[in-house]
Amino acid sequence: MLLLPTAAAEADAVLRFPSQSVYFVEETSTSWNERSVAAPAGATLRVLAEVRVVGDNTLAAPEPYRIEWWMDDDLIGEINGTLEPGITLVLHNLTAILPETPGDRTLTMRLLTGPWDPTPQNNDPPQTLLRIGDVTGVMRDTTTRHPYLGPAILTGLAAIIVPLRWPQVRGRLASVAAPAVGQIDAWRVAWPHVDERTRQVTATLLCGGVLLVLFGASALSVRDLSLANDPGSALGIAVFAYAVVVAVASIRQRRFAWRHLGVLVWTFAVAATWQQAAAAVAFLRWPSLGALGPFVLNGITVGALYALIALGYTMVYGILKFINFAHGDVFVWGGYLGWLLVVQYPVVGLPLAIIWAIVATAGLGALIERVAYRPLRGGDRLAPLITAIAVSLLLAGMAQLLFGTKNRTFREPGSTYTGSASEAFLTQSYNIGPFNFTSLDATILVTAIILMGALQWFVSQSKLGRAMRAVADDPEAALTVGIPVNRVVTWTFIIGSALAAVGGVFWGLRFSLRPTLGLLTGIKAFTAAVVGGIGHIPGAFLGGFLIGLAENVGGQFIDSRFQNVIAFLILIIFLLVRPQGMFGKEVSRR
């Protein structure tokens, strides 16, 4: 994290692990999420790992312990000490020399305790030791030639091109830069007859140019993140920029420009933001294109599943102007209902289970609509949303109550899926270029495309579909001409839930199901619907792929732990720049 306090590093490379706790009382094995560092072979590596060994209060007497660091199979460092009862011990800082042979290394920290001489002569741990915890992390060899320069140039160019291409962004940028650039009197004095457009373009070029220079400079000079994090240099830039602004204004106006003090705050904020952004850019990892193959593939598969869920959101919103918040959890329930008959009570094969899941989930969707949403329809707009949130939590809670928090997959032993013909079909693997995929991936993609096409045809051609569009257009007029609005709404929920059920079963086949999955997946699928233009079926579908690809591929450039943030950023950007989505026509102010 960029905002964390950083420690000065005097090694060739620094590998930083987040805080991790190991409990002294029981045998646990916990692992850090994967962190990687690019370091040349033979370099000195500094490992900053914050490990909290949480002592038990019932510990009767001080216990000796030993902490060992292993790189692959070699012991590279150890610390011996004594743990007092009830004390939390914090450890970090290990310096290691990397081996000469390049490649990925696994770093393991092992905490050992037991009745042994705390200062052993040989490195072999005695057999009586209780191994308390392993904490492992992977160091990946991701060395690239110019890790910083490329993104720096790209960001700077984007800062120029995007505002020039889209006037909306330009206006916003100009308004952001206004206190610093646009409103100073010097500007007006120097250039009195300037029109708004020229001012915006100049502000854009100025901001983009400064960004370009700043990014380039930091990219070339900033090798160590702690330098980029230094708020002092941001302050220096800010003070310098402020001095320039005040000097120009003072000279032009022939008096000292006290009232531009606000500019200082702005410049400092902008400079600090740039600094953090430069650090963020330097923080990016640059995986080779070949290594991205699996993530592109994963993104397409996940995207197809998001698309299936997004269809439900976009249909219900189009008709009721209401976000069916519980839709993400209906999707998870679809998966669980299929899982129930395949794994929990292995009675039917996968194809039948999919049909059962579709039927049962459609029933669930209709039930929710009937019991929770219909009584509130037509009233306050907030009430259905609150109820939908409650239903979402209820479904998640019920799923946890019934199925537990464990990750559930269809591949568990004893299920009707393992060893069946469907498994044999779905696990065949193919290889095209960098993409190594199974027929399950292909099935998901093809199914999603077929279902989307069928839905599009249904909505545009069939009688019920036309009724849906009529209700979406004007519910009261639809009622007047004899369209049974309630039945149409129920069918909308049934169709949306059925699509979600297909997605849920495939999610269980490809990944795993857990009760809390619905919330985040729901938000992402909703983002997909917004990105595509809400109410627009092919748009929601494409939006699903966009989100899936962006978070899986983009996650490789930052940290895969934070890849969930990407969908949220896309949502914010779309709401800011193009709230009507990619394909929406009218400007929505919702």
Add this chain to the structure above:
Amino acid sequence: MSVVESLLAPFTNQGLFLELLITFGLYLLMASSLDLAVGYTGLFQLGHVGFFALGALGTTYATHADYFGGDMFLGIMLGMVLTSIAVILVGLPTLRLTGDYFAIATLGLGVMVQFVLTGVYANGIFGVPTMNPFGCDLGCMLDGPLGRVFGDGPRATTMLELVLVWIIAFSVHALLGRLKRSPFGRTLKSIREDRLAAAAMGKNVQLLRFQALWISALFASLSGSITVHHFQIMSPLGYGFPFMVIVLVMVILGGLGSHHGALIGALIVTFVNQMSVSITEALRASGGGGELDLSALRIVIFALILIVTMLARPKGILGGHDIRLRTLLRRRR
């Protein structure tokens, strides 16, 4: 312990009762401030817990001995600064949205804050000091003249903490009540009722909405700061969507837009929460749950409360009206 006993446990167990009263103070801060945004301004924001988490984070950085080691005021301030940054970053683009979109965008913020925090501090940060104004924590305060007031019994620390939390919580509640009755609060109410009319009366609707969101977020952050001091651990796993719904239940149960309704809601939720935990434990001890994962029982109970409230009495217990202490006293006279 039977189920009945476990239901009565908050009232029979003195230590647990005091603990619950502290929790009530913390919940009151959350509910009262959320009511300003949701009930008074009609800003349906679901990121309240995100702001709470930022307050917790700020306090942890500022007061934890491993990071900065400052006092609680510094922590509260840092939390509020972080919260303000988040409000600006999220509020500016999303405030022009209404209703559902705004709810989802702010919910996204809350979820992402929790996600990032969980990613960095999976197991939480232990060892945050207790409330330490000017570097003097609870133990240090009891060493001073306060020690004579609270004695040196086993509950002295808890009692002192309770008093401090309640002073903060109720003064914030009173402050927010004053704010809601002030011209500012009435303007917010007019925005909730009709934005167009408010704008036509010359009110800067967007600015006022932003201010309401900001004030509400600041007190959520304060609640987060004090919560971290109370539990002495920053554990992002608890700052998620279920907590958000629980805070929402408090506000909606009491009645959206009724100031003391938030207080009543917080009180009910505090005890219902503890009772559902007790029932879960009693059921688990007796093996009554079978193969069910009983830890989800609490979530299910709150979800059901919310659904039933919305269907049966959507305006909450107080029904959108507000009671004022002064009116009550006058009637009694």
